[in-house]
Amino acid sequence: MALIILMLALQFYGVPHSSMFTFIFSGVSFEEILSRQIHLPILWVSYLIIPNFIILDAQRILSKTHLIQLRGFQYSHLQFELISLMGTLFITIIYVLFSFTWIIALMKMTHAQIFSFAGLKEMSSYFLFFLMILIGLICLVLIQATLNLFNSVLGIILPFSWIIFTSFTVWKFNPLNGLMLLRYSSYNTIQTFIFCFIIIIVLTTTFLTVVRKKDFI
Structure with missing residues (x-):
């Protein structure tokens, strides 16, 4: 994704109204x-699915590979799964933080337009959109982590x-609508935050209920 963003930046070098x-x-x-x-918005789809492909079923593989060592260090299955989940969420946060910083830095270097498009007029709007993308990706990662248990x-x-x-x-009530700039609005922003937090x-x-039950068994 970093390479794709770099290639896009080179294409728009010196174009002041590109983004x-x-x-x-x-x-x-x-x-x-x-x-x-x-x-099909290929770049949008690719950006959102990359964290899921990075993680895949790493939790299950680590659990099986190091089960004996975990028991030896007196770690419960619940403790291990919580640590793994926090690790996947940390990876997701780093992914979004790095990609947004990388995009803005390249746009600055190539003199491309930064703070005026699709409703994003200033830095605060960028930060809000950053949070929307982040909680959207956290939802997708949590879905994967929960289903990986089965x-x-x-x-x-x-x-x-x-x-x-x-x-x-x-579908108007889809939380992922707020992650598209062409569907970006104050209504979708509120809806995205509410639905994603739910x-x-x-x-x-x-996730915790299933892990506790498995740990008990």
Whole structure:
């Protein structure tokens, strides 16, 4: 993703009214879908799914590989899963922080437009969009981590399917709508935060409940 962003930056070098944010996060508007001008936003899909592919089923593999050592150090399965979950969330935060910093730095170096597009007019708007992308990715990672407790294949299929579903539907209550600049609005911002926090709470509770039950068994 860093290389793709760099190549985009080189293409727009010296163009004052270009924006890599638009190319990566624009997505598909509701109007395009309703008028059947549908296309798959490859960069947007790739950006969102990369953390899931980085993590895959690493938790399950680590648990099986180091089970004896964990028991020897008196770590419970719950403690291990919590540490692994915090590790995956840390990776997600670093991924979003690095990519946003990288994009803004390259746009500064190439003299591209930074603070005026798709409703993002100032730094505070960028920070809000950064938070939206972050909690959206945390939701996707939590879905994967929870499903990995049952089936690692479902853990990668469901988040990917949700992203694709978002690209081709106009369902207004989809939390991922707020992660597209063409659907970016104050309404979608509030909706995204509320729904994502509800999903995070539900998934975290489910994750802990399942792990505790397995640990008890």
